[in-house]
Amino acid sequence: MDDTQANKPSFITTSLDFIVNWGRKNSLWPFPYGTACCAIEFMSTESSRYDLSRIGSEFVRFTPRQSDVLLVSGTITYKQAPILKRIYEQLAEPRWVISMGACACSGGFYDCYCTLPGIDNVIPVDVYIGGCPPRPESVFDAMFELQKKVSDESYMKERAERVKDQMEALRAKSEECRREFEERSKAAVAELKDKAEELKRNVIKKVSFLKEAR
Amino acid sequence: MSDCVKTPRVATPGLRKETSDAVFALLSEKFAAVRDADAPKDFSVVVDASKVHDVIRFLRDDKACGFDMLLDIVGVDYLGFKDYEGPRFAVEYLLKNVYDPAKRIRVKAKVAEGASVPTVSDLFPIADWQEREVWDQYGIVFAGHPDLRRLLNHAEFVGHPLRKDYPAQKRQWLSTNDYLLPALEKKLESMGYRIVKRSKEVMTNDDEYLEGSIRK
Numbered sequence: 464m465d466d467t468q469a470n471k472p473s474f475i476t477t478s479l480d481f482i483v484n485w486g487r488k489n490s491l492w493p494f495p496y497g498t499a500c501c502a503i504e505f506m507s508t509e510s511s512r513y514d515l516s517r518i519g520s521e522f523v524r525f526t527p528r529q530s531d532v533l534l535v536s537g538t539i540t541y542k543q544a545p546i547l548k549r550i551y552e553q554l555a556e557p558r559w560v561i562s563m564g565a566c567a568c569s570g571g572f573y574d575c576y577c578t579l580p581g582i583d584n585v586i587p588v589d590v591y592i593g594g595c596p597p598r599p600e601s602v603f604d605a606m607f608e609l610q611k612k613v614s615d616e617s618y619m620k621e622r623a624e625r626v627k628d629q630m631e632a633l634r635a636k637s638e639e640c641r642r643e644f645e646e647r648s649k650a651a652v653a654e655l656k657d658k659a660e661e662l663k664r665n666v667i668k669k670v671s672f673l674k675e676a677r
Numbered sequence: 678m679s680d681c682v683k684t685p686r687v688a689t690p691g692l693r694k695e696t697s698d699a700v701f702a703l704l705s706e707k708f709a710a711v712r713d714a715d716a717p718k719d720f721s722v723v724v725d726a727s728k729v730h731d732v733i734r735f736l737r738d739d740k741a742c743g744f745d746m747l748l749d750i751v752g753v754d755y756l757g758f759k760d761y762e763g764p765r766f767a768v769e770y771l772l773k774n775v776y777d778p779a780k781r782i783r784v785k786a787k788v789a790e791g792a793s794v795p796t797v798s799d800l801f802p803i804a805d806w807q808e809r810e811v812w813d814q815y816g817i818v819f820a821g822h823p824d825l826r827r828l829l830n831h832a833e834f835v836g837h838p839l840r841k842d843y844p845a846q847k848r849q850w851l852s853t854n855d856y857l858l859p860a861l862e863k864k865l866e867s868m869g870y871r872i873v874k875r876s877k878e879v880m881t882n883d884d885e886y887l888e889g890s891i892r893k
Contacts, residue, residue: 542831545854576838
């Protein structure tokens with residue numbers, strides 16, 4: 464797999480990467496997972512004074528199927544953690560996560576039996592925003608950071624890696640199947656041999672018995 | 678016209694003292710209630726835990742009292758309390774009269790660990806959830822409660838977190854979100870609906886928990 468076109472930087476692959484990343488980074492649709500006051504700041508970010516749609520985050524989608532960025536803004540409790548995890552799993556790839564505010568990053572000042580000490584215990588996080596709550600400018604900063612991160616990714620490389628992983632999995636599976644088949648056939652042969660041996664012994668016994676009887 | 682509009686009563690300190698003395702006289706006569714020494718400024722009485730149901734019913738139904746609103750039920754854990762001897766827990770009932778701001782009362786009942794308090798959910802329907810919350814956080818059992826389940830904490834949660842001996846740094850990782858559909862389906866069935874397809878939550882599969890949220 465090493466000599467595929469994708470691993471060698473060429474005009475076509477880099478251009479394709481550029482186009483794909485350009486499209487991705489300028490249409491980051493956030494999923495607002497707002498559980499506390501940070502969500503109010505996000506509303507402010509989204510509305511006309513700051514206007515997050517200037518950088519392409521036009522639509523705040525309230526379904527994980529249609530969004531790219533999971534924007535966790537607020538305190539996450541242990542009771543909430545499985546729900547957050549499920550929402551993250553429902554996001555279609557490629558997906559990114561922004562952890563907004565002190566509570567989502569580290570649990571904030573809630574050091575108690577019920578609050579999760581940072582969402583990175585449950586899901587991977589790409590960008591953290593500090594503050595309690597952070598100002599809209601910080602959210603913009605995080606979005607720019609995320610755009611930088613997105614434009615560094617290589618679609619073709621990812622694809623090649625994915626294919627490589629699939630091929631490896633396939634090879635491992637076929638190897639496993641082959642081994643199992645061999646083991647089974649060996650066992651079957653051994654069983655047959657045992658049976659033949661037994662038959663032979665029985666026949667010898669019978670013959671000797673008949674000889675003695677005669 | 679002027680008869681319809683009552684002039685609102687104002688709770689002056691004198692009026693408060695007057696009403697509280699009248700109510701306390703009744704309570705001490707009927708239920709052997711005593712004033713709470715911990716709260717000398719408030720109108721707070723201590724009664725025996727077994728008499729709680731009778732006391733609350735008397736306070737609600739008696740013409741002279743008429744405490745027709747149960748504001749809250751509060752649990753208290755006295756473990757490690759300074760210079761305290763007696764039962765470990767206390768349950769406090771906060772009642773008030775909706776029309777008379779001078780009428781407010783706190784009824785306190787001391788409960789030993791493992792003992793129970795009679796439920797008042799048949800007198801005030803709101804007590805159902807309030808007692809569930811107190812049981813959830815303190816583990817105080819309310820005898821005769823129709824549905825004593827956890828209210829705030831997760832169904833998988835072990836222990837009662839607001840007890841003083843609950844370790845402050847203890848964290849519990851939970852595997853699933855709370856099961857809400859079984860109760861809903863039961864309610865729908867009781868209303869006469871037929872469940873065509875049962876949700877997975879009703880018959881839970883133990884292999885299907887979300888591993889990522891469990892940390893060992």
